[in-house]
Amino acid sequence: MNRIGVIFARHALGAQLALVAVALVCAAFWPPSQGRMLLVPLFPGSPNHMLAGAIDGGAQLLGSGPVPGSFVVSGDHLSVASALSGQAVLILAAPPALCGGPAA
Known part of the structure; x- marks a missing residue:
């Protein structure tokens, strides 16, 4: 796996959790x-x-x-x-x- 793939794989879970958190906040205050x-x-x-x-x-x-x-x-x-x-x-x-x- 190249360097970019390793960086992406390492931060993918954090990015997904952040996206879910943003979606929940938007839904709560819509x-x-x-x-x-x-x-x-x-x-x-x-x-x-x-x-x-x-x-x-x-x-x-x-x-x-x-x-x-x-x-x-x-x-x-x-x-x-x-x-x-x-x-x-x-x-x-x-x-x-x-x-x-x-x-x-």
């Missing part, structure tokens, strides 16, 4: 089509505009999120996402373990 979502602004100073846009999109404020400037809302993902288009906002699932409260 926003639902309807329900609790965590809105995280990517730039400081934009949380108020973000929250106003989300509410205009039909979201209901449930509380503040675990990240400074973030909010937990409940609503329709497509409506909230379209209301927040053009803003630097991450829309994630709001797991009760991280965002408090029972699942909606």
